[in-house]
Amino acid sequence: MMTSKNAQILIVEQSEIIGGGLIAMMQQCAFPLTVQRITDIEALTDLPQHLAPELVIMNVQQAINRIRQVRSIRKSMPETKWLGLSGGWNDEELLSVFDAILQINDTTDTIRQKIHEQLQPIFPAEQALHQDNLSERETEVLFHLVNGLQNKEIADKLNISIHTVISHRKNISLKTGIKSQAGLVIYALSNKLISLE
Amino acid sequence: MKRLLQEGVVRQETKMADLVSQYPTLLMLLEHLDTGFLLHDDTVARYAETHQINLDLFMVLIRLYIGDKPSKVPEINSMDLPRIVMFLKRCHQYYKEEKYPEINQLIRALYEMNHSPEIRMIDRFFNEYFEEVLEHLHYEDDVVFPYILKLIGEDGGTSTTDAEFSVREYRDHHSDIESKLSDLKALLLKHVEVRNDRIIRRKLLLKLAELEVDLTIHSLIEENMLIPAVEQIEQGNA
Numbered sequence: 001m002m003t004s005k006n007a008q009i010l011i012v013e014q015s016e017i018i019g020g021g022l023i024a025m026m027q028q029c030a031f032p033l034t035v036q037r038i039t040d041i042e043a044l045t046d047l048p049q050h051l052a053p054e055l056v057i058m059n060v061q062q063a064i065n066r067i068r069q070v071r072s073i074r075k076s077m078p079e080t081k082w083l084g085l086s087g088g089w090n091d092e093e094l095l096s097v098f099d100a101i102l103q104i105n106d107t108t109d110t111i112r113q114k115i116h117e118q119l120q121p122i123f124p125a126e127q128a129l130h131q132d133n134l135s136e137r138e139t140e141v142l143f144h145l146v147n148g149l150q151n152k153e154i155a156d157k158l159n160i161s162i163h164t165v166i167s168h169r170k171n172i173s174l175k176t177g178i179k180s181q182a183g184l185v186i187y188a189l190s191n192k193l194i195s196l197e
Numbered sequence: 198m199k200r201l202l203q204e205g206v207v208r209q210e211t212k213m214a215d216l217v218s219q220y221p222t223l224l225m226l227l228e229h230l231d232t233g234f235l236l237h238d239d240t241v242a243r244y245a246e247t248h249q250i251n252l253d254l255f256m257v258l259i260r261l262y263i264g265d266k267p268s269k270v271p272e273i274n275s276m277d278l279p280r281i282v283m284f285l286k287r288c289h290q291y292y293k294e295e296k297y298p299e300i301n302q303l304i305r306a307l308y309e310m311n312h313s314p315e316i317r318m319i320d321r322f323f324n325e326y327f328e329e330v331l332e333h334l335h336y337e338d339d340v341v342f343p344y345i346l347k348l349i350g351e352d353g354g355t356s357t358t359d360a361e362f363s364v365r366e367y368r369d370h371h372s373d374i375e376s377k378l379s380d381l382k383a384l385l386l387k388h389v390e391v392r393n394d395r396i397i398r399r400k401l402l403l404k405l406a407e408l409e410v411d412l413t414i415h416s417l418i419e420e421n422m423l424i425p426a427v428e429q430i431e432q433g434n435a
Contacts, residue, residue: 176387177387178380178388179377180376182322182325182377183377183383185318186318186319186322186384186388186389189314189315189318190315191388196314
């Protein structure tokens with residue numbers, strides 16, 4: 001049974017609507033992710049290092065007047081990347097606490113790209129897959145394919161048509177030189193897109 | 198019977214020994230035809246005559262085995278069919294008894310050198326693939342070929358094949374089994390990390406390439422010669 005080495009993502013957001021929206025976007029990412037939401041960064045103080053998430057996405061509003069606290073938490077989990085979610089203009093000092101900023105009106109693709117950039121060092125797969133020039137979307141389709149999803153399920157998951165999925169599959173086969181699903185599983189394993197448990 | 202135009206390097210007068218020297222893959226053709234390797238000073242025509250093979254057919258087969266795709270397929274009549282069926286059956290034997298064990302052994306040896314999960318999966322991949330191949334080969338040996346021989350009255354009256362079978366069913370059954378082989382080559386050549394296994398990998402890739410060439414020609418013969426010839430006979434009988 002194939003499972004993936006999951007990256008832990010923590011969303012620090014009070015609003016259910018915004019939090020829900022972010023979680024839905026994460027589920028469309030190519031990386032294997034586990035996503036959780038908390039409402040306040042207090043929960044992160046004194047967190048044991050081995051439980052530190054790979055990525056924190058936090059509403060920048062929560063950092064107002066708490067910059068020192070945020071910096072202190074960051075120091076205690078030096079490997080963790082932090083993305084700030086910003087609703088509009090915010091001052092430079094506030095934004096500098098974060099590794100990158102997600103704007104509230106960023107498109108899904110932009111958000112995914114920013115997340116991928118932060119997670120890339122953890123998943124060298126991206127590098128290898130870029131050698132075959134697989135696009136982000138193709139990588140996503142490949143990921144779901146090798147995890148056993150059928151075309152229809154992939155289409156539903158990524159909110160695209162089944163014809164688009166088939167078209168991506170054709171491109172994946174052309175670029176990698178591999179047509180069969182079983183062969184693509186081995187390819188994904190070699191490129192660390194998935195791992196065996 | 199209309200003679201094909203003599204084209205390129207293969208002519209009736211070409212010496213068999215010269216041809217085989219230059220294109221060693223022709224040895225596989227001779228083995229599958231079961232005509233023996235001692236070529237003496239025979240020309241292509243003389244060799245075909247000695248071994249009672251339709252010359253046009255023989256020349257097309259030679260061209261296939263030297264990597265040349267002939268533009269015209271000779272008309273195969275029912276007299277050639279038993280020869281072709283025997284040829285294909287001998288190919289099957291070669292795949293089952295020689296190629297499969299050879300490649301299987303090399304994959305095992307590869308795993309000895311490179312204990313990665315990818316190689317273990319490649320072992321499984323190849324075995325699952327070959328099971329598909331075997332199923333197809335058995336289908337041909339047990340259903341298709343007896344049907345064809347019965348159709349032309351060459352079965353000696355012993356065949357018990359279902360008379361409802363038609364060659365169109367076979368055409369549908371004839372799946373693309375070469376693509377998995379090509380996947381295997383791509384994985385070994387492009388993607389799976391090399392760990393102390395370069396030499397075995399090279400040997401394995403060469404063997405896979407040999408198998409692929411033979412399987413491709415095998416499929417071409419079945420699809421472009423065998424099936425059309427049988428369809429014609431079926432239509433003639435209808």
